[in-house]
Amino acid sequence: MSWRFRRTRESDRLREDAPPSVGAAVTKFALGGLAATLVLAAIGVLVLGRISRDDAVNNAKGLTAVVGTEVVQPTLSDALVRGDPRARAQLDRVIRAHVLKGDVVRVKLWRADGQILYSDRPELVGSRYSLSADDQAVLRRGGVKADISDLSRPENRYERSAGKLLEVYLPIRAPSGQPLLFEAYLRFSSVAATGRDLWVKFLPALIGALIVLQMIQLPLARSLARRVARVHRERAELLKRALDASELERRRIAADLHDGTVQELIAASYGLSAARERVGPEGEAAEELERAEASCRAAVRELRSLLVEIYPPRLGAAGLAAALEDLITPLEQKGIQASVEVRTDLRIPDETTALLYRTAREALRNAVEHAGADTVRVRVARDNGKVLLSVADDGRGFLPEDALTRPAEGHFGLRLLSDQVQDAGGTFKIASTPGNGATVSVEVPVP
Numbered sequence: 136m137s138w139r140f141r142r143t144r145e146s147d148r149l150r151e152d153a154p155p156s157v158g159a160a161v162t163k164f165a166l167g168g169l170a171a172t173l174v175l176a177a178i179g180v181l182v183l184g185r186i187s188r189d190d191a192v193n194n195a196k197g198l199t200a201v202v203g204t205e206v207v208q209p210t211l212s213d214a215l216v217r218g219d220p221r222a223r224a225q226l227d228r229v230i231r232a233h234v235l236k237g238d239v240v241r242v243k244l245w246r247a248d249g250q251i252l253y254s255d256r257p258e259l260v261g262s263r264y265s266l267s268a269d270d271q272a273v274l275r276r277g278g279v280k281a282d283i284s285d286l287s288r289p290e291n292r293y294e295r296s297a298g299k300l301l302e303v304y305l306p307i308r309a310p311s312g313q314p315l316l317f318e319a320y321l322r323f324s325s326v327a328a329t330g331r332d333l334w335v336k337f338l339p340a341l342i343g344a345l346i347v348l349q350m351i352q353l354p355l356a357r358s359l360a361r362r363v364a365r366v367h368r369e370r371a372e373l374l375k376r377a378l379d380a381s382e383l384e385r386r387r388i389a390a391d392l393h394d395g396t397v398q399e400l401i402a403a404s405y406g407l408s409a410a411r412e413r414v415g416p417e418g419e420a421a422e423e424l425e426r427a428e429a430s431c432r433a434a435v436r437e438l439r440s441l442l443v444e445i446y447p448p449r450l451g452a453a454g455l456a457a458a459l460e461d462l463i464t465p466l467e468q469k470g471i472q473a474s475v476e477v478r479t480d481l482r483i484p485d486e487t488t489a490l491l492y493r494t495a496r497e498a499l500r501n502a503v504e505h506a507g508a509d510t511v512r513v514r515v516a517r518d519n520g521k522v523l524l525s526v527a528d529d530g531r532g533f534l535p536e537d538a539l540t541r542p543a544e545g546h547f548g549l550r551l552l553s554d555q556v557q558d559a560g561g562t563f564k565i566a567s568t569p570g571n572g573a574t575v576s577v578e579v580p581v582p
């Protein structure tokens with residue numbers, strides 16, 4: 136309940152609809168999982184492509200190493216190194232019969248000084264070109280290297296029509312032990328196609344695994360969404376009970392004060408007045424009785440002002456404007472300049488009226504007790520299907536995040552009201568900086 140107004144079953148049903156929809160949460164999770172799956176699949180394609188291409192290059196290096204050491208090197212002779220045409224012709228027959236087929240488009244055999252001892256292009260035989268640093272490193276340390284062929288180099292002019300080529304080279308030795316560089320040129324498109332075939336085979340398995348993972352996560356996401364929704368409902372119910380308990384306690388305290396202490400003080404003031412009349416207007420006793428009577432009446436006025444603050448009797452009967460006027464009356468008695476701007480004919484639902492009153496009361500309490508304000512201004516207006524409340528003061532101010540996250544410092548009521556405003560579909564804002572006052576604003580949709 137809020138003040139004197141019972142929540143209807145319709146409003147209770149609206150509050151029950153406040154928790155996030157399980158279906159919507161699962162849908163968002165599914166869409167996010169789908170996006171993540173697509174991203175992972177794209178990354179997987181790139182990674183698999185690179186791995187497959189590297190694997191294909193390694194296969195090309197392995198094939199060239201086998202050709203160089205098992206086919207070409209056994210055919211070498213020292214006569215070939217000396218430039219014997221018959222030895223070169225013998226090697227040419229072996230190369231054309233066993234090497235120049237498939238993806239291999241060119242073969243060269245180099246001496247360490249850069250002279251070409253053999254090529255399937257006779258025009259290159261006997262030519263001398265400078266070896267690259269990589270070529271020289273392979274001759275010295277061994278191993279198999281592969282690079283994209285630089286077709287702009289003069290020794291590669293006969294390969295330019297073949298397109299992009301992969302150049303694989305390794306050291307071999309003549310019978311005399313002299314190191315030679317064997318170089319084979321392979322079509323890069325064939326190497327890339329081999330790599331593409333490899334990752335195409337693995338890609339369905341990768342995508343399938345990601346889809347299975349996503350399907351496994353959906354039931355977990357649904358279960359988690361249900362738990363979150365249940366916790367949300369429980370929190371809203373606890374908040375409702377806390378507010379109801381607060382209202383009931385306020386009513387009990389107000390009733391006890393009104394029916395007990397206030398009545399006793401009124402009776403005491405009447406008794407003191409009667410006693411003063413009996414002793415006469417003169418004398419020290421009469422003065423003491425008059426002061427005691429005035430103290431009782433002042434206490435009654437203060438208690439009645441406190442009762443108005445604890446429980447506003449005019450909220451339901453006279454409306455929000457009158458209740459807010461009653462709320463600032465005690466402030467004016469304390470020397471605080473307070474003003475209220477609200478139309479007396481403002482029509483808003485009872486539940487919203489109680490919420491705005493409670494927010495204004497809590498903001499004013501903070502302005503007086505914590506901010507040390509000298510001036511406060513309360514304004515209520517209705518605009519475009521919303522009712523707007525603002526409570527501004529010129530106090531010492533504070534950090535807004537402290538008001539909502541550190542309730543131990545005196546702003547617990549603001550945090551409760553923030554939750555209640557959000558549950559009602561509205562927005563709760565605090566604009567404040569230390570030393571520059573504060574403004575508490577609330578927007579709540581109204582029919």
